[in-house]
Amino acid sequence: MKSSLSLLQKQSLGLSPQLIQSIRLLQMNIPELNQFVAQELERNPLLEYAKRRDLPRQGKSSTAPGDHRAFEEFVALPETLHDHVASQISFTAFTPHERLIANVLAGHLDDTGWLGASASELAGKLNIPPAEVERVLGILQHLDPPGIFARSLGECLEIQLRQRDRFDPAMAALTANLDVLARRDFRTLKVRCGVDDEDLFDMLQEIRALDPKPGNAFHSGAPECIVPDVWATPSPGGGWQIEPDPNTQPKVLIKHTYLKEVSRRVGKKSKEMTFLNECLQNALWLISSLDQRAKTIVKVSNEIVRQQHAFLEYGVAHLRPLNLKAVADVINMHESTVSRVTSNKYMHTPRGVFELKYFFTVAIASSEGGDAHSAEAVRHRIKAMVAEESFENVLSDDEIADRLKEDGIDLARRTVAKYREAMNVPSSIQRRREKRLWHNGNQGLRAS
Structure with a gap:
């Protein structure tokens, strides 16, 4: 067997770690981007937030990304449904055993105010008769908001009607035939409820005034807000002007004075200098990537506004059909890049805040x-x-x-x-x- 060596030359396309990170950076929305930049500043001693004068916009916070003392942190969170229920349970005349059952029932409330478990299921977990759970549940169903601790839509409406002293036999028949009401089969409803048109009309008006999901009136979880990436404003000379908001776009700088001082104290071939060079390269990449990200979003947004200017001026009836390829061909980008730019990115317009994807329709x-x-x-x-x-x-x-x-x-x-x-x-x-x-x-x- 004869062995030999040979050279083979071929081309292949690969993505560097920094290129992959740049793609991920383009997909991030403003909160995710600010979180990513904050993590980079913790890892990289050569980076710092740029000090700039805030430019407040109407309806927007002027807090810089590096200022962790945001206004929202000084605002008390609204009361949650579970907090509201727990405070009422503590003031209800329960025995210790009943209070335990009440707290278990409260723990199975979902965000809508409905009970997410059956009485028999909870009775089995607590090893008590289901009748005890039903008795405590009946007391809890008188708490605020009306309709809470219901196990079905019919029961939710029944609880509210009873508290209004409006649960008569006709209403009982109506709540028992909600499937007929959903089909809007009013002729059948009149027969089953034993009422005429005028009475059924009044009953439906009362049903419409009820809340099928009473828990939704309460706050659940951390506050969420949409932060626009770009603003579209009428230009004084006609047309539209697109610009990123400088108060939400993170901007970082290199600490040149710190870099110069540390470089002077460490050896050129030391491990410390190697670490500083890596930090410098990462810092330069991050600054360049943030700038390129902002330019790409503005470029795509400009083309979207150019093609959908009639919507901004006259409303949704004048929204034009648009696809990713039409925008990508004009601005010489790949469709996948346009898709990443328009995902989870928002534009503030005189007609409201819209996701960039909204402007693409069949x-x-x-x-x-x-x-x-x-x-x-x-x-x-x-x-x-x-x-x-x-x-x-x-x-x-x-x-x-x-x-x-x-x-x-x-x-x-x-x-x-x-x-x-x-x-x-x-x-x-x-x-x-x-x-x-x-x-x-x-x-x-x-x-x-």
Whole structure:
């Protein structure tokens, strides 16, 4: 067997650790970015936050990223649901045994105020009869907010109606037939409740005034806020101006004086100098990456605003269809880069704060051969048509599709139904029943 050596030359594409970190940096939102930069400053003695004069914006905090004494830290957190319930349990005349059961029940409350376990299940864990758990549960269901400790929607509504002294046999029948109410089958409801149109109208008004998730009124967890990455403001000379907020974008500098002093005291070939050189390279990379990240976001945002300027000026009805490739081709970037930039990034506009992904919508062909329409704008039109319906004229999906076609929007009936269901808009039959009931109820109120 003969052995030999040979050289083989080939090309391969690899990602360096710093390039991978730069990609991750581009995907981060503002809170994640500030947390990452803070960790880098802890690891790297050559880095410090840039001292700059804050530029306050309307509705925004002017706290610099390096200032840990944020205003929010001085504000007391709102009372949570569990704190509210615990304080009431402590003032309720329970025996020690009952108080133990009450605290166990309170521990199984979810954020909506509903009980997340059955009485038999908790009785088994506590090794006590289920009747004892039911008795304590009945006391807890009188606590504030009304409807708390319910195990179902019907029970939640029943608790609130009992506290209002409005749980009569007709209401009992209504809460027992919530599935019929969800279908808006008012004819069946009238039969089962034994009431006429006017009485059913009054009952439904009372049901609408109840809270199906009483616990949602309380704070749960740490406060969350959306921090815009860029601001879109009208330019004095016309058009729109895009700029990052300097008070939320972290900016760091190298401590040149510190680096010079330490370099003078250590040897050029010492381990300390090697460590300083690594820190210097990491610092230069971080400064460059932060600058490149800000420029990339502004570049993508500028193109989005250029293509969606009609939305900023006139509203959602003028939102144009747009995809990632259309933006990427104009600014000479890869689609994946645009996708990373638009994920979890927000733009503040005169019409509100929007995620950059919001401006990318599916195109719907025009029936007249003109420009395509945005799916979001079409959904907005459908919702507006439904809102303008009268009692005598409720539009079916076919009629909505015909009206859209008259406006130059070619949309199939099944697509109209899909958009309508996605917006939680009932069918034409259900809307007609509801409007007829409201009409008859209002007529009865006027007559009385």
